[in-house]
Amino acid sequence: MGEFLSDSDFELYRKLIYDESGIHFSSTNRSILDSRLRERLRDKKLETLQEYYSILIKDKEELKILLDSVTTNLTRFFRNQAHFDAIEHFVVPELLKIRQTERRIRIWSAGCSTGEEPYTIAMQLKELLPPGWSFEVIASDLSLKSLMVGKEGFYPESRIQGVPDNYLSKYFDKKPNGFQIKEEIKKTIRFDYHNLKNDSGQRNLDVIFCRNVLIYFDEAAQKATIERFWDALAAKSFLFIGHSESLFGMNTKFEFVKTDWATFYKKSV
Ligand SMILES: C[S@@+](CC[C@H](N)C(=O)[O-])C[C@H]1O[C@@H](n2cnc3c(N)ncnc32)[C@H](O)[C@@H]1O
Numbered sequence: 001m002g003e004f005l006s007d008s009d010f011e012l013y014r015k016l017i018y019d020e021s022g023i024h025f026s027s028t029n030r031s032i033l034d035s036r037l038r039e040r041l042r043d044k045k046l047e048t049l050q051e052y053y054s055i056l057i058k059d060k061e062e063l064k065i066l067l068d069s070v071t072t073n074l075t076r077f078f079r080n081q082a083h084f085d086a087i088e089h090f091v092v093p094e095l096l097k098i099r100q101t102e103r104r105i106r107i108w109s110a111g112c113s114t115g116e117e118p119y120t121i122a123m124q125l126k127e128l129l130p131p132g133w134s135f136e137v138i139a140s141d142l143s144l145k146s147l148m149v150g151k152e153g154f155y156p157e158s159r160i161q162g163v164p165d166n167y168l169s170k171y172f173d174k175k176p177n178g179f180q181i182k183e184e185i186k187k188t189i190r191f192d193y194h195n196l197k198n199d200s201g202q203r204n205l206d207v208i209f210c211r212n213v214l215i216y217f218d219e220a221a222q223k224a225t226i227e228r229f230w231d232a233l234a235a236k237s238f239l240f241i242g243h244s245e246s247l248f249g250m251n252t253k254f255e256f257v258k259t260d261w262a263t264f265y266k267k268s269v
Pocket of ligand 1: 142
């Protein structure tokens with residue numbers, strides 16, 4: 001099937017998506033945008049991209065649906081185990097010192113997709129924090145479909161690979177066709193719609209996980225997002241980005257931390 005996106009439509013749509021989300025479509029992934037737009041037109045029973053565009057600029061809900069359709073939501077439990085080793089051996093021991101007055105830790109999983117990342121964090125904190133300590137995980141994404149899966153907390157057998165057996169028996173209920181996250185973990189997480197294009201209003205956080213999200217942004221959108229993370233974090237806090245992502249050359253105030261387990265970033269002041 002030939003492409004139906006003309007060069008000028010491609011520019012128009014890619015600018016709209018970029019302005020609204022920071023997601024950058026390069027010429028190499030133009031065909032993805034082409035097929036997502038075809039699907040939207042089919043669903044809306046529309047003939048032309050111009051008609052659809054005039055709907056999008058008026059209708060915020062349809063814009064959310066389009067943005068959701070162009071995101072990549074691939075994720076898994078304990079993705080990049082090295083980060084969770086660093087949380088166990090470095091970050092949590094540090095936070096136990098930093099937060100000894102409050103005895104409460106707040107973590108944000110920004111771009112949480114279908115919930116595997118925030119649930120992994122929550123299970124790990126449940127294991128690691130001593131009695132008398134509490135935690136909260138904020139989990140946000142712009143994909144409403146993904147957030148619904150996260151809120152539900154039900155995963156078919158194929159999606160729970162990587163979850164250690166002891167976590168599986170402790171924190172999940174076995175169902176006929178999959179596994180349901182237990183309420184004791186679910187209640188520690190707040191799933192919320194949030195577009196990283198905007199300030200979340202979060203302040204004084206101890207850790208931000210934003211992994212495999214910045215990769216879809218161009219440099220300007222990455223930098224703006226990282227600056228908002230700086231504002232959202234407390235003095236003495238930590239930032240984890242994806243394995244293939246880096247703040248190198250971005251001129252930010254974050255310090256690079258290299259530990260035996262993983263590399264990540266730190267806000268010292
Ligand atoms: C590949 S998934 C990564 C999920 C998880 N962090 C991980 O590393 O496994 C990327 C997620 O980022 C979300 N995303 C992309 N652009 C976003 C934006 N502007 N605001 C919020 N979430 C965004 C997508 O909807 C998607 O769920």
